[in-house]
Amino acid sequence: MGATIEFIRKIIENLNGYGFPVLLLFIGVLEFSFGLYKGKWPKNERWVDIACFIVVPLIVRPAFGLFGLKVLPALFPAYKNLFGWVPVLWGVAIIAVADDLTQYWYHRLHHQIPWLWRFHRTHHSASYMGMAMANRQNLIYTIFFSQVYLTIALVYLGLGVPAIIVGVIKGAITTLAHSSIPWDKPFYKYKVLHPIAWVLERTISTPATHHAHHASSTDDGIGYYKGNFGNMFFLWDIIFGTALITRQYPKAYGISHYRGDQWYAQLLWPIFKSKVEGSELAAAGPMVRIERRQRTKPRAG
Amino acid sequence: MKIDPATKKQKTRNIALSLFIYVLPIALMFITFSINGQRPWIKKPIKKENIKLITNKSNFTNGSND
Numbered sequence: 001m002g003a004t005i006e007f008i009r010k011i012i013e014n015l016n017g018y019g020f021p022v023l024l025l026f027i028g029v030l031e032f033s034f035g036l037y038k039g040k041w042p043k044n045e046r047w048v049d050i051a052c053f054i055v056v057p058l059i060v061r062p063a064f065g066l067f068g069l070k071v072l073p074a075l076f077p078a079y080k081n082l083f084g085w086v087p088v089l090w091g092v093a094i095i096a097v098a099d100d101l102t103q104y105w106y107h108r109l110h111h112q113i114p115w116l117w118r119f120h121r122t123h124h125s126a127s128y129m130g131m132a133m134a135n136r137q138n139l140i141y142t143i144f145f146s147q148v149y150l151t152i153a154l155v156y157l158g159l160g161v162p163a164i165i166v167g168v169i170k171g172a173i174t175t176l177a178h179s180s181i182p183w184d185k186p187f188y189k190y191k192v193l194h195p196i197a198w199v200l201e202r203t204i205s206t207p208a209t210h211h212a213h214h215a216s217s218t219d220d221g222i223g224y225y226k227g228n229f230g231n232m233f234f235l236w237d238i239i240f241g242t243a244l245i246t247r248q249y250p251k252a253y254g255i256s257h258y259r260g261d262q263w264y265a266q267l268l269w270p271i272f273k274s275k276v277e278g279s280e281l282a283a284a285g286p287m288v289r290i291e292r293r294q295r296t297k298p299r300a301g
Numbered sequence: 302m303k304i305d306p307a308t309k310k311q312k313t314r315n316i317a318l319s320l321f322i323y324v325l326p327i328a329l330m331f332i333t334f335s336i337n338g339q340r341p342w343i344k345k346p347i348k349k350e351n352i353k354l355i356t357n358k359s360n361f362t363n364g365s366n367d
Contacts, residue, residue, distance in 0.1 A: 085341045086330070093326035101322055239322075240315060 023172070027179055028131035036180040040128040047263040048122070049132045055267060056135065060142050068152040076156075084158030091162030095154055096232070099166060102147035104236040108229040110141070114288045118280050119144075122266040124225070127254035129211055130180040139268055170232040177210035184208055188247040201245050205234050208246050215250035223250040257289055 031037060041049075073080060086094070110120035119141040126133035155163045176183055184206040187197035201209060205228075215223025227242035228234070237243035261274035265281045274281035280289050304312075334340070 087341065090326065090330040090333075094330070097322060097326050101319060105319070239318065 023175060024131045024134065027175065027181065031130045031132075031180050034181070036130060037128060037132065041132060042260070044260045044263065045126060045128075046132075048266050049126070049136050051263045051267050052122070052136045056137060056139055056142050059139060060145075063143060064148055064152060067149060068156060072153065072156045079157060081156075081158040083154075086159060086162075088161055088165070091159045092165050095151060095159055095162045095166045096170075098154060099147045099151045100170065100230070100232045101236060102150055103145075103231050104229055104233075104240075106146050107231065108240075108242065111225070111229065117288060118269060121255070121280060122269075124214060125255050125258045125261065125266065126214075127216070127252070127258070128180065129178060129207075129214060129253055131175070131178070134175060134178040136266075138266065140270075173204050173232045177205035177207055179207060182207045182249060197247075201234065201247075202238055203233060203235050205230050205232065208249060209234055209237075209244070211249050211253070212244060212246050214253045216252040216254045216256045217250075220251065222246050222248045223252075 107120070110116045119138050122138045122141070123133070123136055126136055151163055151166075184197070184200065187193045187200060188208075200206060209228050209230075212222055212224040213228035215225055217223050218226060224244035224246070227244055228237055229242055230236045234243065257278075259276045259279065261276050261279050261281045262272075264272045265274035265279075269281045273283040274285070276282055278289070279285045280287065
């Protein structure tokens, strides 16, 4: 029994460390081998994805580390491990709610408050789904990832093991929700699996519901960038009335008026601006670009 | 900036509901503790190990006082 627990602990520890980049690469290779990026990964987008994949962790991880290892101990030295007595399963419940509900609101506000939209736009400018774009984010958006600071604070207070468990589960769900491999399809296809599908699509993010969030249009009744903000749990969308449950996948992804802003502008706006005229990231660009047919941004509510 | 009453009501509802959800697992944990009579925050005193001291001559006097 002890050996089994130790084995599981080692798997979780490894997944939390270098496991996720390996998982991303593994699924990414599968996606490439299935030809899912064929003709959909132009040079400019490749640069954006690669720059985000490399630069963001290089800067963000040390910043998060600094917060947990230096800032919190300096500000609250007496609080270290204060809640270390919390049983692991309760810790998992506390962290799962605290982390994911905070991210739901952080994400939703970036869609609903016009001046915040441009910090999140980079994640939505990709016209494809998959591992290539899963980590595509503006640096400022990632640095201010509010739920990470909350989770780090909870780790400091003694919930380290629950945080690792939640991190692994959440990482797997969100990564697979962005994947271009529709792992949820069999659940919709086979009638015997329909009850499981019903529960799944209401509790966690699936490729169908999260792909709908990345759709370039809402006209087809499948795309729904005005909602489906949940990351690990889709339940928040159900509770707060922003859910659209679909069992189909959008035909087109991204932003309808996107014209390929440079990688440095997408990674570091507002420090660097786009040279694409009329872009929301350009120096004189609009905060929210209004399309003739519909108001496309902010992309919610 | 004037917020219309429907939006204000919606915002209040969302804030209240979010706070309730944040607190829910913590409240459930303490309810479970009270039902089970658990007090995990109370540090258990470290039990004295049942070590039998060997007090033969050699321990204290190196066997020289005999």
